[in-house]
Amino acid sequence: xxxxxxxxxxxxxxxxxxxxxxxxLAIFLAIAGDxxxxxxxxxxxxxxxxxxxxxxAPLVEMGLKTWPAAFNRGNWRExxxxxAVQTLIPYSPGTIDRRNLGLRSPMxxxxxxxxxxxxxxxxxxxxxxVLAGWIxxxxxxLGIGVLSMLLAAGVxxxxxxxxxxxxxxxxxxxxxxxxxxxxxLAGACWWGWAALVTRGSSGPxxxxxLSWMVAGLLWWWIPFPGxxxxxxxxxxxxxxxxxxxxxxxxxxxFAFLPLFEKPGFAHVILLIAxxxxxxxxxxxxxxxxxxxxxxxxxxxxxxxxGPWRLAWSHILPNAMGSLWITLAYGMAASVxxxxxxxxxxxxxxxxxxxxxxxxxxxxxxxxxxxLAVFPGLALFWMLYSLRKAGEKWQFNx
Amino acid sequence: xxxxxxxxxxxxxLALWVISILLFFLQRAAPGDAVLRLGRAFSGEMYxxxxxxAEAIYRAEAQRRGLNLPAFYISVQxxxxxxxxxxxxxxxxxxxxxxxxxxxxxxxKVQAFYGALTRCYSFVAEDPSDRESIFWQQRLSELVRVExxxxxxxxxxxxxxxxxxxxxxxxxxxxxxDQLAVSRPGVMSWLPTLRWQGWDNQYHRWFRQxxxxxxxxxxxxxxxxxxxxxxxxxxxxxxxxxxxxLAYLFAFPMGIFLALKGRGRLxxxxxxxxxxxxxxxxxxxxxxxxxxxxxxxxGYDFFRVSGWLALKQGGGFWADPFAWMAQLSLPVxxxxxxxxxxxxxxxxxxxxxxxxxxxVAFARTRGISGFRLYFGHVLPNALLPQxxxxxxxVPTLFSGSVIIEYLFNVPGMxxxxxxxxxxQDWPTVYSFVLLIAFLTAFGLLFSDMLLQWTDPRIxxxxxxxxxx
Numbered sequence: 094x095x096x097x098x099x100x101x102x103x104x105x106x107x108x109x110x111x112x113x114x115x116x117x118l119a120i121f122l123a124i125a126g127d128x129x130x131x132x133x134x135x136x137x138x139x140x141x142x143x144x145x146x147x148x149x150a151p152l153v154e155m156g157l158k159t160w161p162a163a164f165n166r167g168n169w170r171e172x173x174x175x176x177a178v179q180t181l182i183p184y185s186p187g188t189i190d191r192r193n194l195g196l197r198s199p200m201x202x203x204x205x206x207x208x209x210x211x212x213x214x215x216x217x218x219x220x221x222x223v224l225a226g227w228i229x230x231x232x233x234x235l236g237i238g239v240l241s242m243l244l245a246a247g248v249x250x251x252x253x254x255x256x257x258x259x260x261x262x263x264x265x266x267x268x269x270x271x272x273x274x275x276x277x278l279a280g281a282c283w284w285g286w287a288a289l290v291t292r293g294s295s296g297p298x299x300x301x302x303l304s305w306m307v308a309g310l311l312w313w314w315i316p317f318p319g320x321x322x323x324x325x326x327x328x329x330x331x332x333x334x335x336x337x338x339x340x341x342x343x344x345x346x347f348a349f350l351p352l353f354e355k356p357g358f359a360h361v362i363l364l365i366a367x368x369x370x371x372x373x374x375x376x377x378x379x380x381x382x383x384x385x386x387x388x389x390x391x392x393x394x395x396x397x398x399g400p401w402r403l404a405w406s407h408i409l410p411n412a413m414g415s416l417w418i419t420l421a422y423g424m425a426a427s428v429x430x431x432x433x434x435x436x437x438x439x440x441x442x443x444x445x446x447x448x449x450x451x452x453x454x455x456x457x458x459x460x461x462x463x464l465a466v467f468p469g470l471a472l473f474w475m476l477y478s479l480r481k482a483g484e485k486w487q488f489n490x
Numbered sequence: 491x492x493x494x495x496x497x498x499x500x501x502x503x504l505a506l507w508v509i510s511i512l513l514f515f516l517q518r519a520a521p522g523d524a525v526l527r528l529g530r531a532f533s534g535e536m537y538x539x540x541x542x543x544a545e546a547i548y549r550a551e552a553q554r555r556g557l558n559l560p561a562f563y564i565s566v567q568x569x570x571x572x573x574x575x576x577x578x579x580x581x582x583x584x585x586x587x588x589x590x591x592x593x594x595x596x597x598x599k600v601q602a603f604y605g606a607l608t609r610c611y612s613f614v615a616e617d618p619s620d621r622e623s624i625f626w627q628q629r630l631s632e633l634v635r636v637e638x639x640x641x642x643x644x645x646x647x648x649x650x651x652x653x654x655x656x657x658x659x660x661x662x663x664x665x666x667x668d669q670l671a672v673s674r675p676g677v678m679s680w681l682p683t684l685r686w687q688g689w690d691n692q693y694h695r696w697f698r699q700x701x702x703x704x705x706x707x708x709x710x711x712x713x714x715x716x717x718x719x720x721x722x723x724x725x726x727x728x729x730x731x732x733x734x735x736l737a738y739l740f741a742f743p744m745g746i747f748l749a750l751k752g753r754g755r756l757x758x759x760x761x762x763x764x765x766x767x768x769x770x771x772x773x774x775x776x777x778x779x780x781x782x783x784x785x786x787x788x789g790y791d792f793f794r795v796s797g798w799l800a801l802k803q804g805g806g807f808w809a810d811p812f813a814w815m816a817q818l819s820l821p822v823x824x825x826x827x828x829x830x831x832x833x834x835x836x837x838x839x840x841x842x843x844x845x846x847x848x849x850v851a852f853a854r855t856r857g858i859s860g861f862r863l864y865f866g867h868v869l870p871n872a873l874l875p876q877x878x879x880x881x882x883x884v885p886t887l888f889s890g891s892v893i894i895e896y897l898f899n900v901p902g903m904x905x906x907x908x909x910x911x912x913x914q915d916w917p918t919v920y921s922f923v924l925l926i927a928f929l930t931a932f933g934l935l936f937s938d939m940l941l942q943w944t945d946p947r948i949x950x951x952x953x954x955x956x957x958x
Contacts, residue, residue, distance in 0.1 A: 283566070287568065297675070298680055301680060332505060335934075336506075338930070338934075339931040340926065341889050348513060351520035351914070351919075429771060436773050436896075437893070437896060437908060438912075439911065452774060455777045455781065456780075459781050460781070462781050465781060466778075472771055476769040477769035480765065
């Protein structure tokens, strides 16, 4: 972009520092949220035995450890523990506080014994602690945003880079080899599908699948004679991107969600990545196309650097400069899409707590301002800082 | 250039065709069964208790809806699959025969087994209902719902000693189960076979009807999808139209002002405000507006945000313009502000980029005055990149209107889509998504053409070499 804009597009140091502190806090809350807001105590003494329930819970879930049956009944408040050290907020995002059912404002007087059990940000319709849910929201937003963008970046940079690196004329294969490859790919799809349908009940299918894979490896290394034709990698990718982009993101998710019987975290991540890779691929393609003929790449080619190494350690680092911008904007879009889905109550199971699902409750009870203000502020801050970061990179390069 | 354009249109049509196939198969894979939901003559209760008794009714209903046709032009199946498997539409029958076929690979025996099962059932059902016949009706209904051959054999073994007066009919089932247990599909029979299924298939009919404007029948209330969309469309168009208008009315002066006079402290502040506005999630702003402006507890109730249909029944816009405006203002503001901020931000960048061009300096030296320079020479050039956004507005606004219409209970397209999704009304969902895909794709094509038409540089570049 033009340099003349630099003078008034630079950011004051305070903004950058506050963004760093904010992101540090967000990542901390996303990772350590369970240690801050949890109905399970950090440490407790039960029937003369010591337990560390938060630490032990995953082990118990995996079946590696057992603990008293009383712990599995769900409501930790009713277990007669002799001694317990609670976390800072003694509620999990899903804990229903029976004494404070319904929407309780943070300003209200509370029917609880101690200050520690106070709901600092109020409760929602089901009597769940809003602060605990708010902290869980960081994990949902960051988890879905980061993981889906990682996936999308992997797919997008690979295919975009491939198309940009080879474009339409540089990927030359013997015609026979291309044909064999196409047949092999179709066969691999078939055997993969057959293995999925039979779920291992049929022996021949797995034998077929395995031998097909081995045969593919062999074919790749056998030199094929004959005329070499150019594979139009670039046109193919452009066409796929065009097709994917024809369906807007939210509608894409709507169309694919019914495919899953019980959609969960992983499915949402997968769907968001499936729709978001195109933007990254587009840019990666343009960047690889631009960089592949720069002088230093030509020099590397003359020195005998192979195509994979060339792409990975010479072109990609150069392309990353502008790819970061797309990644930041793309992550903002993913976080927003996650919030949309939570708000609409589509996708994740209905008991999942996220910023979107908290804000959804305001629709039915507009006077519950605490359910709108706090999650909304966090979401806004995240979107704002991501876009600001994107803009900063955009004008610094 | 026309050759390039033709190529582009063809590739676009191909992409849309593939999308329609994809959406068709997604619709088929979606849970629920159209006949069970819509068949008026079909008693769902009977189906759940005695699936075999309901088969004939189901088949007639499915035939009426054209579900007895093959799904697609071609089919790819293992060699031991019959090419007429599509003729079995009844979900229970299909699931059972498919599972047994995958396990045993012997189609004729599987078919014979299912035939014996139904024959036995009809024989038992015709008998006067005593304890024995009721027991056997239940057992046979259970047998239809098994998932593996082993399960079927165990079920049979535990009940065969109670055959009683049905010994003769039951024997055929037992024999066939024993025969099925020893057969397995051979190694080569797993090779894929490609079969041509004919032009008259379900996809062909669905897509042809869709192209002719018949979007199918809603599973929710049996009404035509096109009719439902037609009712919802005006709301979305009104709100989106007003939002786009408002956004451009705001974005133009703001963008130009920032480009020309935005170097000072005020410009910095405005620029940051735009970024903040752009980052504010619309549904949050909507919730806050609802909270502040419509809750009587806080003392204000400026906007009535309920009763859209009542408003419509009260007459058109001119019957009570103030009520309409009060009602529309909140959703329109929510749709517009983010777009306005984005457009202003973008216009500012393209405007100041054009200001750096040599021709501006040249025009200044020729003494062209400020107003004529900015609006006659700079603005047209700065607007060129904006043309792309006109096309991208379609998907953006439709996505946005899902959220906003849900929040404000507007009975528009987005709301209809969401309701259909929640109530598993697949024909509405997928016809609508296909419609959006067509609109988006042609919007992008249109903006491409517009850009080439307005900008000679791009036109020349396109005709010389295909742009990347």
